[in-house]
Amino acid sequence: MAENETLALEIRHVTKRFPGVLANDDVNFDLRRGEIHALLGENGAGKTTLMNIVYGLYSPDEGEFLINGKKVEIKGPHDAINYGIGMVHQHFMLVPVFTVTENMILGSEVTSGPSLDLNRARREIIELSEAHGLDVDPDALVEDIPVGVQQRVEILKALYRKARVLVLDEPTAVLTPQEAEDLFQVMHQLTDKGVSIIFITHKLKEVLNVADRITVMRRGRVVGHTTPKESTQSDLASMMVGRDVILQVEKGAAKPRNVVLEIAGLTVEDERSIASVKDVSLQVRSGEVLGIAGVQGNGQTELVEALTGLRAARGEVQLDGQKLPFENPRFGTEHGLAHIPEDRHKHGLVLPYSLADNLVLCTYYQKPFASNLQRNDRAVDRNAVELIERFDVRSPSQYVTAGTLSGGNQQKVIVARELSRPISLLVANQPTRGLDVGSIEYIHNEIISMRDLGVAVLLVSAELDEIMALSDRIAVMYRGEIVTVVDAGQATREKLGLWMAGLHPGNA
Amino acid sequence: MEDKKSSHLIVRRILAWLAGLWQSLGVPLLAVLLALLIGAIILQISGASPVDAYSALFKGAFGSSKNLGRTLEKATPLIFSGLAVAFAFKAGLFNIGAQGQLLFGALASAFIGFAVKGLPPYIHIPLALFGGAAAGALYAAIPGALKTYTGAHEVITTIMLNYIAINITDYFADGPLKDTSPGNIVARTPAILDSAKIPSIQSIPIGFVLAILIAVGVWWLLWRTTIGFEIRTVGLNPSAARYAGMRVAFTVILTMVLSGFLAGMGGAIETQGVVGRYQPGFNTGLGFDGITIALLGKTHPLGVIPAALLVGAMKAGASQMQFSAGVAKEITDVIQALMLFFVAADMIVRWIFRIRSASEEKVILSGWAQGK
Numbered sequence: 001m002a003e004n005e006t007l008a009l010e011i012r013h014v015t016k017r018f019p020g021v022l023a024n025d026d027v028n029f030d031l032r033r034g035e036i037h038a039l040l041g042e043n044g045a046g047k048t049t050l051m052n053i054v055y056g057l058y059s060p061d062e063g064e065f066l067i068n069g070k071k072v073e074i075k076g077p078h079d080a081i082n083y084g085i086g087m088v089h090q091h092f093m094l095v096p097v098f099t100v101t102e103n104m105i106l107g108s109e110v111t112s113g114p115s116l117d118l119n120r121a122r123r124e125i126i127e128l129s130e131a132h133g134l135d136v137d138p139d140a141l142v143e144d145i146p147v148g149v150q151q152r153v154e155i156l157k158a159l160y161r162k163a164r165v166l167v168l169d170e171p172t173a174v175l176t177p178q179e180a181e182d183l184f185q186v187m188h189q190l191t192d193k194g195v196s197i198i199f200i201t202h203k204l205k206e207v208l209n210v211a212d213r214i215t216v217m218r219r220g221r222v223v224g225h226t227t228p229k230e231s232t233q234s235d236l237a238s239m240m241v242g243r244d245v246i247l248q249v250e251k252g253a254a255k256p257r258n259v260v261l262e263i264a265g266l267t268v269e270d271e272r273s274i275a276s277v278k279d280v281s282l283q284v285r286s287g288e289v290l291g292i293a294g295v296q297g298n299g300q301t302e303l304v305e306a307l308t309g310l311r312a313a314r315g316e317v318q319l320d321g322q323k324l325p326f327e328n329p330r331f332g333t334e335h336g337l338a339h340i341p342e343d344r345h346k347h348g349l350v351l352p353y354s355l356a357d358n359l360v361l362c363t364y365y366q367k368p369f370a371s372n373l374q375r376n377d378r379a380v381d382r383n384a385v386e387l388i389e390r391f392d393v394r395s396p397s398q399y400v401t402a403g404t405l406s407g408g409n410q411q412k413v414i415v416a417r418e419l420s421r422p423i424s425l426l427v428a429n430q431p432t433r434g435l436d437v438g439s440i441e442y443i444h445n446e447i448i449s450m451r452d453l454g455v456a457v458l459l460v461s462a463e464l465d466e467i468m469a470l471s472d473r474i475a476v477m478y479r480g481e482i483v484t485v486v487d488a489g490q491a492t493r494e495k496l497g498l499w500m501a502g503l504h505p506g507n508a
Numbered sequence: 509m510e511d512k513k514s515s516h517l518i519v520r521r522i523l524a525w526l527a528g529l530w531q532s533l534g535v536p537l538l539a540v541l542l543a544l545l546i547g548a549i550i551l552q553i554s555g556a557s558p559v560d561a562y563s564a565l566f567k568g569a570f571g572s573s574k575n576l577g578r579t580l581e582k583a584t585p586l587i588f589s590g591l592a593v594a595f596a597f598k599a600g601l602f603n604i605g606a607q608g609q610l611l612f613g614a615l616a617s618a619f620i621g622f623a624v625k626g627l628p629p630y631i632h633i634p635l636a637l638f639g640g641a642a643a644g645a646l647y648a649a650i651p652g653a654l655k656t657y658t659g660a661h662e663v664i665t666t667i668m669l670n671y672i673a674i675n676i677t678d679y680f681a682d683g684p685l686k687d688t689s690p691g692n693i694v695a696r697t698p699a700i701l702d703s704a705k706i707p708s709i710q711s712i713p714i715g716f717v718l719a720i721l722i723a724v725g726v727w728w729l730l731w732r733t734t735i736g737f738e739i740r741t742v743g744l745n746p747s748a749a750r751y752a753g754m755r756v757a758f759t760v761i762l763t764m765v766l767s768g769f770l771a772g773m774g775g776a777i778e779t780q781g782v783v784g785r786y787q788p789g790f791n792t793g794l795g796f797d798g799i800t801i802a803l804l805g806k807t808h809p810l811g812v813i814p815a816a817l818l819v820g821a822m823k824a825g826a827s828q829m830q831f832s833a834g835v836a837k838e839i840t841d842v843i844q845a846l847m848l849f850f851v852a853a854d855m856i857v858r859w860i861f862r863i864r865s866a867s868e869e870k871v872i873l874s875g876w877a878q879g880k
C-alpha cells in the first residue's frame with residue numbers, strides 16, 4: 001500500500017523562460033500511479049514545454065522532479081527513458097519503410113554478437129502486445145498500417161523501453177472518433193496494469209470521458225485542478241481561456257444561391273501516378289458552407305491544393321462560371337478565391353517577414369502596394385495597421401515578424417489577408433488547427449459572416465465538431481473519393497464516423 | 509508626463525535598435541577580432557612581432573593616400589563578388605560560381621576593350637563594362653536553369669562551372685585572343701584601348717565609386733521593389749512564394765543571372781581599372797573571396813562594403829608587411845581564412861563571448877513543434 005501512495009512523477013516549481021516569454025511559471029504537477037491525468041490548455045499555454053522538460057528536451061531554469069518519490073535530474077531523453085518515461089509525440093516518429101518490429105527496436109537494438117537478433121525482438125514484442133492487449137502485426141510495414149495502429153506501435157515502443165509513465169501529446173488529433181474510442185480503451189488497460197498516463201489535449205469532451213484528474217494550464221501557469229465529476233465542458237473552457245466562452249457557433253439558416261464552385265471529375269495523381277483524389281465532383285453555392293469531413297490523409301489536402309493552384313490535377317473546375325486553371329495560384333487570387341492553407345508555417349506565412357509584408361503576400365504587386373515594380377511601403381503599412389485593428393491581431397506593431405506571434409494571431413494574420421479582398425469563394429483547410437479556444441471562436445465567426453455575405457465556403461477539417469458546427473452540407477471523403485454528401489441536419493457523429501471509415505451510406 | 513513617457517519610449521527604441529545592431533554585427537566583428545588574435549599568436553610563434561606586423565599591415569593599407577587608393581582598388585572587385593554571393597543568398601542560392609562568372613566578365617570586357625575601336629570613352633567604357641557583366645550573367649544562367657529544370661544543386665554545378673570557366677578563358681587567352689605583339693610569349697590578350705580604361709580621380713578609383721553605387725542599387729532592388737520581395741520570399745519560404753502566386757522557377761533563374769551580372773561586372777572593372785587586359789592568374793581568388801566577404805557582411809549588400817574594404821586592406825597592406833616586418837604575406841590569407849571560419853561557425857564565437865542567439869531556443873522549438 002505504501003508503495004501505491006508514492007507519486008509516479010512529481011514536478012515541483014518548474015519555471016522555464018524563453019527570450020521574452022515565461023513559458024512555465026512555477027508549475028506544480030503530480031501523477032499518481034495508474035491514473036490518467038489530463039493536462040488541458042490552449043496552444044501556447046505551456047503544456048508541451050512542460051512535457052518537453054519532463055522528457056529532457058529542455059532544461060528548466062528552476063524546479064525539480066521526483067520519480068517514485070526520489071529526486072532525479074533529467075538531462076536528455078536518454079535519462080527520461082531510463083527513468084521509465086515514454087512519450088508519444090503528436091507526429092509519429094516512425095520509419096515508414098521499416099516493419100513494426102524494426103521500428104520498435106530502433107535505438108535500443110537487440111543484438112547477438114554484431115548482428116541484430118530480430119527474432120528475439122519479435123518474440124518480445126508479441127509478448128508485450130499480448131500482455132497489454134495492444135494488437136499489432138510485428139511483421140507489417142509501418143506505411144501499410146492505419147494511423148490508429150501506428151499510434152499503438154508508438155505506445156508499444158515506449159512500453160518496450162519499460163516506460164511506466166506515458167506522455168501522450170494530442171493523441172486523438174489524427175484519429176476517427178471510433179479509433180479514439182479504441183485508444184481510450186487501451187489507455188484504461190494500461191492504467192489497470194499500473195502505467196500512469198499524462199494526457200495532453202485541448203479537447204474538452206475527451207478529457208471528461210477518460211481522465212481521472214484534470215490540470216488546466218493558462219499562460220504558463222497552472223490555473224486549476226479538477227476532476228470530470230466536478231466540472232462541465234463550459235467550466236473547463238472558461239478555465240482554459242480565463243473568461244466565459246460560447247462553445248456553439250451562432251448562425252442562422254443558410255441562404256444558398258448560385259453555384260460558385262463547380263468541380264467535375266477532379267483527379268489528382270502524385271509522382272508515382274497513384275491517385276490521391278479520385279474523380280471528385282462537388283458544387284459549392286454562394287452563401288453556404290460545404291464541409292469536407294474525413295480522417296487526415298484521405299485526399300483532402302490534395303483536393304484543396306489542386307483547387308488553389310498548388311498542385312497539378314485533371315478534370316474541370318469552374319469558379320463563377322470561369323474555367324479555373326491548375327497550377328496557377330495567382331489566377332485564383334485575382335478572381336475572388338481566398339485560401340486559408342492547412343499549414344500556416346509552410347504556405348500561409350513567411351515567418352521572418354513583418355506582419356505588414358505578410359499581409360500583402362499575395363497582392364504585393366498590385367496597386368496601391370506597388371506601382372511600376374516599386375513598392376509603396378506607406379500603403380503596405382497603412383494596410384497592415386488597418387487589418388491588425390479590424391481583425392484584432394494582438395501584436396505590438398505591424399513591424400514585428402510573424403514568427404514571434406502566437407499560433408492564433410498568426411492565423412488571424414492569414415485570415416485578415418485572405419478575407420480583406422473581394423472574394424466569392426473561401427477555401428479553408430484546417431482553419432483552426434492548433435489554435436486556442438478564443439481564436440477558434442473568432443475564426444468560426446469570421447467564416448460564418450463570410451457565408452452570410454454571400455461567399456461560398458469550402459471547409460476542410462479533421463475535427464468533426466468543427467465540421468458539424470459550421471457546415472450547411474457535409475461531404476465525407478475516404479481514400480480520395482467522396483463517400484456521400486448530406487445536409488448537415490441529417491448528419492450525426494456516429495454516421496459521419498462510419499462514413500469516414502469508408503462505409504457507404506447504403507450499407508450503414 | 510507625456511514628454512517623459514515619449515522620451516522614455518525613444519530611449520527604449522534606441523536601445524532596441526542598438527541591441528539589434530549588436531545581434532547582426534556582433535558576430536562578424538568578434539570573428540575579425542578573434543582571427544587577428546590568432547593571427548598574432550601565429551606571428552609570435554613564428555618569431556615575428558605581431559605589433560610590428562600589424563602596424564606595417566595597417567600602414568600599407570591606409571598609411572598614405574596612394575596606399576589608401578590601392579586598398580580601394582583591391583576592394584572594388586571584392587565588393588562585386590561579395591554582392592554577387594550575397595544577392596544569390598537572398599534567394600536561398602549559394603553561388604560558389606562567382607569566380608567563373610567573374611573570369612568571363614573580365615575576358616569579355618577585355619575583348620570589347622581591345623577589339624572595338626574608334627569609340628569615345630563615354631561609350632566604350634560602359635560598353636565593355638556591361639559586356640563583361642552580360643557575359644557573367646549568361647554564364648550564371650546555366651546553373652540557374654539546371655537547378656530549375658533538373659533539380660541539380662547550384663553548389664555542385666557552379667563549382668564544376670568554375671573549372672570549365674578557368675580552362676575556357678585560359679584557352680582564349682592563349683589561343684584566339686592571344687596578344688600577338690612581337691616579343692610576347694605569355695598567355696594574355698592585347699591591352700585594352702585607352703578609351704575603355706576606367707580612370708581614378710586623385711587616388712580614388714572610379715570603379716570603387718561605381719561599386720558603392722551598385723551596392724546601394726542592389727539594396728534598393730531587394731528591399732524596395734516587387735522583384736526584390738519575390739526574391740526574398742523565394743529565399744525564405746519557397747512554398748509560401750508559390751502559394752502567393754510568385755513564379756519560383758523564374759525567380760531562381762533571374763537571381764542567378766543578376767548574381768552573375770554582378771560578378772561579371774567585378775571582372776570587367778578589374779580588367780578596365782587595374783589589369784588593362786585579360787591575363788590568366790590575375791583574377792585568381794577574387795570570386796572565391798566573395799564568399800568570405802558575403803558571409804562577413806552578413807549577406808547584406810551594404811554589409812559587403814566594409815567586409816570588402818577589410819579584405820582589400822589586408823591584400824593592399826600585405827606587401828608592406830612582408831617588406832618592413834619580414835613576415836610572409838600569406839599570413840593575411842591565414843587571417844582571412846580564420847575570419848571566414850569564425851563567421852561560418854558562429855556558434856563558436858557566440859559560445860566564446862556568451863552571445864545569446866535570439867533564435868537559438870526557437871530553432872529547437874520549431875524543429876520540434878512542427879515535427880515534419
